[in-house]
Amino acid sequence: xDKHQGxxxxxxxxxxxxxxxxxxxxxxxxxxxxxxxxxxSGTSSKVSDTxxxxxxxxxxxxxxxxxxxxxxxxxxxRCDVLMMTPxxxxxxxxxxxxxxxxxxxxxxxxxxxxxxxxxxxxYVVFLKTFLExxxxxxxxxxxxxxxxxxxxxxxxxxxxxxxxxxxxxxxVQNYPRWQEISMRRMEMLSYFSQQRFxxxxxxxxxxxxxxxxxxQVGVEILSDLxxxxxxxxxxxxxxxxxxxxxxxxxxxxxxxEGDFYYMGSIFGGTVMEVYKLTKKCHEAIMVDKANGIxxxxxxxxxxxxxFLYHKPTKILSPEYxxxxxxxxPEILKKRRFLAVPKNHAAIRNx
Ligand code: 5GW
Ligand code: MN
Numbered sequence: 083x084d085k086h087q088g089x090x091x092x093x094x095x096x097x098x099x100x101x102x103x104x105x106x107x108x109x110x111x112x113x114x115x116x117x118x119x120x121x122x123s124g125t126s127s128k129v130s131d132t133x134x135x136x137x138x139x140x141x142x143x144x145x146x147x148x149x150x151x152x153x154x155x156x157x158x159x160r161c162d163v164l165m166m167t168p169x170x171x172x173x174x175x176x177x178x179x180x181x182x183x184x185x186x187x188x189x190x191x192x193x194x195x196x197x198x199x200x201x202x203x204x205y206v207v208f209l210k211t212f213l214e215x216x217x218x219x220x221x222x223x224x225x226x227x228x229x230x231x232x233x234x235x236x237x238x239x240x241x242x243x244x245x246x247x248x249x250x251x252x253x254v255q256n257y258p259r260w261q262e263i264s265m266r267r268m269e270m271l272s273y274f275s276q277q278r279f280x281x282x283x284x285x286x287x288x289x290x291x292x293x294x295x296x297x298q299v300g301v302e303i304l305s306d307l308x309x310x311x312x313x314x315x316x317x318x319x320x321x322x323x324x325x326x327x328x329x330x331x332x333x334x335x336x337x338x339e340g341d342f343y344y345m346g347s348i349f350g351g352t353v354m355e356v357y358k359l360t361k362k363c364h365e366a367i368m369v370d371k372a373n374g375i376x377x378x379x380x381x382x383x384x385x386x387x388x389f390l391y392h393k394p395t396k397i398l399s400p401e402y403x404x405x406x407x408x409x410x411p412e413i414l415k416k417r418r419f420l421a422v423p424k425n426h427a428a429i430r431n432x
Contacts, residue, residue, distance in 0.1 A: 150180055163413060167341065167397060173311075175399040176415040179302045185223060188301040194225035195304070196283035196353075198271060199291045201230060202256050202263050204429050206237040208291040208422060213241040213249070219295035219418070227283055231270055264346075265367050265381045272360035279353045286356040289419075290347035297401075297418040305396030307351035307359065309389050313400040313408055315343035326383040331375050332366035333383035335390060344389050345403045346382030348419065351395075359388055 158165070159177035166172055172179075197220060201209050213228065220226065225246040230238055233256040243249065254270055257263050271288060279286060285304050315323060323343040325335035350356060363384040370376060377383035401414060405421040 148182060150182065163399070169393045171393065171395050171397055173397040173399055174302055176401060181300055181302065184301050188224060188304070193285065194227060194283045195221050196227045196229055196279050196286045198229045198231070198286060198288045200267050201232045201291045203233065205291050206232060206234050210239045210241065211294050211422065212291055213239065215295035217241065217244060217247070219297060220299050222298065222300065224301060261376060261380050268360045268364040268367060268381050272357055272364055275353050275357035275360065283353060285350060286353055287348070287350040288356065292422050292424055293347070294420055294422055295418065296420045297416045299402060299418045303396070303398055303402065305351060307355040307392065307394045308349060308396040308398060309344040309394040310348045310398040310403045311400050312343045312345040313404050316400050318343065324379060325386055326377040328375065330373065331377050332369050333377040333387045335387055340390060342397065344386050346379065346385050348398065348403050349385060363388055
């Protein structure tokens with residue numbers, strides 16, 4: 083205590099009171115300028131620091147650092163659902179992947195994704211919502227080609243598209259039976275995959291048109307060959323799967339076989355894998371036709387047969403194909419792609 087008082091006393095005695103004020107004020111000014119200098123030069127030098135040090139980095143990382151929580155081995159994010167098939171294909175649920183990492187990987191490859199959709203006859207009415215919601219949620223930040231198969235090209239709505247996204251209208255014939263409209267998609271997809279898609283896109287995502295995007299559907303779905311768990315059967319036992327059970331059909335699946343029941347309304351993969359799948363399914367449909375038999379759920383039955391013997395490399399959870407008529411189970415953290423309610427009598431066969 084005495085020591086401190088002594089020091090102050092010395093200062094007090096050495097300078098006049100007015101000088102002390104000036105000195106205090108200039109010290110304050112120095113600190114303020116110093117602080118400002120530090121802040122402003124700090125931000126710019128930080129950026130150049132990262133770039134310059136990283137260019138010399140062994141791994142040559144020029145991008146800003148990506149900060150995210152470490153993957154947890156002992157406490158995985160979604161241990162309430164199956165996240166991997168027995169053949170090691172990931173099952174995609176919210177919480178099982180990191181969009182930032184995946185977006186970065188696919189951006190580096192400059193991937194273009196083709197989204198194929200059929201709008202035959204009255205089903206053109208679904209296109210507007212389908213395209214508008216796809217612009218908001220489908221493959222945001224990536225290159226996208228929408229391939230619209232229709233018999234009514236003049237009725238395809240004009241929707242504002244973001245950069246790197248295109249609409250391609252492909253005129254196709256119409257078939258009188260709805261079963262035929264649905265099944266012929268396999269034939270047209272295989273034909274156009276070989277003729278056109280192979281030159282234009284890396285992946286194809288093949289979907290129903292009576293749908294709307296309601297949340298992000300991004301590159302996490304992409305893989306060589308992917309299928310989607312049918313929202314009505316993801317929790318069901320094998321015996322209740324509605325596979326084709328008549329041995330006379332090419333889509334026949336014995337009762338003691340089957341992994342999942344896949345939905346026909348959304349599948350995809352590389353153009354080559356989609357070509358192989360759609361060609362095989364179309365051929366099987368033609369064999370059935372020649373034999374006077376049609377599979378119980380048309381092309382969906384053939385798709386299920388195909389996936390049983392050609393295992394998908396990725397499986398989408400029902401988040402990617404939901405229908406609100408099935409309620410909102412706790413397991414479903416996101417409803418990304420939703421069935422649009424339709425008046426069957428009014429919309430069909432017009
Ligand atoms: C017409 C009548 C009955 C069933 C389907 C159609 C139909 C289907 C049609 O007239 N036009 C047409 O483009 N489609 C395509 O087939 C649409 O892309 C449609 O999303 C897909 C499957 O038919 P959906 O959506 O009626 O089948 P569900 O099982 O989703 O009801
Ligand atoms: Mn549908």
